[in-house]
Amino acid sequence: xxxxxxxxxxxxxxxxxxxxxxxxxxxxxxxxxxxxxxxxxxxxxxxxxxxxxxxxxxxxxxxxxxxxxxxxxxxxxxxxxxxxxxxxxxxxxxxxxxxxxxxxxxxxxxxxxxxxxxxxxxxxxxxxxxxxxxxxxxxxxxxxxxxxxxxxxxxxxxxxxxxxxxxxxxxxxxxxxxxxxxxxxxxxxxxxxxxxxxxxxxxxxxxxxxxxxxxxxxxxxxxxxxxxxxxxxxxxxxxxxxxxxxxxxxxxxxxxxxxxxxxxxxxxxxxxxxxxxxxxxxxxxxxxxxxxxxxxxxxxxxxxxxxxxxxxxxxxxxxxxxxxxxxxxxxxxxxxxxxxxxx
Numbered sequence: 001x002x003x004x005x006x007x008x009x010x011x012x013x014x015x016x017x018x019x020x021x022x023x024x025x026x027x028x029x030x031x032x033x034x035x036x037x038x039x040x041x042x043x044x045x046x047x048x049x050x051x052x053x054x055x056x057x058x059x060x061x062x063x064x065x066x067x068x069x070x071x072x073x074x075x076x077x078x079x080x081x082x083x084x085x086x087x088x089x090x091x092x093x094x095x096x097x098x099x100x101x102x103x104x105x106x107x108x109x110x111x112x113x114x115x116x117x118x119x120x121x122x123x124x125x126x127x128x129x130x131x132x133x134x135x136x137x138x139x140x141x142x143x144x145x146x147x148x149x150x151x152x153x154x155x156x157x158x159x160x161x162x163x164x165x166x167x168x169x170x171x172x173x174x175x176x177x178x179x180x181x182x183x184x185x186x187x188x189x190x191x192x193x194x195x196x197x198x199x200x201x202x203x204x205x206x207x208x209x210x211x212x213x214x215x216x217x218x219x220x221x222x223x224x225x226x227x228x229x230x231x232x233x234x235x236x237x238x239x240x241x242x243x244x245x246x247x248x249x250x251x252x253x254x255x256x257x258x259x260x261x262x263x264x265x266x267x268x269x270x271x272x273x274x275x276x277x278x279x280x281x282x283x284x285x286x287x288x289x290x291x292x293x294x295x296x297x298x299x300x301x302x303x304x305x306x307x308x309x310x311x312x313x314x315x316x317x318x319x320x321x322x323x324x325x326x327x328x329x330x331x332x333x334x335x336x337x338x339x340x341x342x343x
Contacts, residue, residue: 017059020047071109078103079113083121093121129335132268139324141265142240142274146202146320153236156199156208156227157277160215160244161284166191166300169293182291192297196304197223199239200277205315207280209308211301217249224252228259237262240276243269274327276318283311 016037023033030044037044050058079099088098096107096114103110114120132138149155167188174183195215199208208230212219224239231237241247243266256262267274288307294300 014059017047017051020044021051021059024048024051071105075103075105076113079105079110080117080119083114083119095121127334128270129331129338130268130270132271135268135271135331136328138266138268138271139274139327142267143320143322143324143327145238145240145265146276147323149203150236150238152234153238154231155202155238156240157202157275158197158199158223158239158241159272159275159277159281160220161196161198161281162215163193164196164289164300164304165193166294166297167292168295173293184291184293191295191300194297194301194304195219198277198280198308199223199227200280200318202276202317202320205317206312207277207308207315209304211304215246217246217251220246220249221252221255224255224259224262228262235261238265239263240265240267242267242272242275276320279318280311 016039019037020033020039020043023036024030024044028036030041030048033044034041047059052058082099082102083094088094088102091098096110099110100107145155168191169185170187170189171185176182195212197210197212197215197219201207208227210223210226212223227237227239239262241264246252247264247266256264272278284304284307288303292300292303294303
């Protein structure tokens, strides 16, 4: 690919230089030629002078300075093939030093080859294909609510963040200084846990939250009660939630029968990525909990409530862009890929 691009660039360059020479042969000045060919006078003067001195040979590129290439195409191919199709003896993936010893080039050269071909042997990602028999129907249901919410209705993305720990560092946190990041002790003291129920309004980005000592079916029912009081009467309420057993318990079903304006929509099994409130939980973890210091459960709960208040003051909705068909097509392509003979 790179050689092809270089040849194409060379051919285009020769064509441009030939056009300059032909224009000069018509008796035009350097300024007129530069204006016609949309280039500058220095370029026209350079190729006019070289053509007069060396004729056609003067239009070729001169040898470029620098150390001659020492890595052959065969070595580049060997690095790529070994990276993709083999592993080092006794190991699971290549390091640049192991590959360099195997191929006979420097680790820096291996790194550059990996960069050129987009190879990252040190990285890995996990995946889980949902076994839900209603996978397609649930994807279309949830994504349809995101992209085309019903009229006279509010759509909430709901989930729980269980067992949030109130952690206190064993030493005071040292503040950030110029050139020195914030520092904190690696060990901590546990002061208990709390659970957080959160409902993200997909239209406004605002969150309704409730802390709880647990996340049983009765607690989920009580949270639905809170939503019922918060949402204006006359609006239908669509709640997107996962397949936790507490969401399908008889006490919840009984509550839903008594509140017909509520409708629950379940995400596919092992598909929390489709629940927008999970994106909000990621923000909560990164900006409130990850570096927080909490000396008690009460302090943790107060911090959670404060975070929700601050978020709601400047709330913006998350934008969902993928259609259900795009998601399903990607899942199908991935299933085809992992079900091939090599797997």
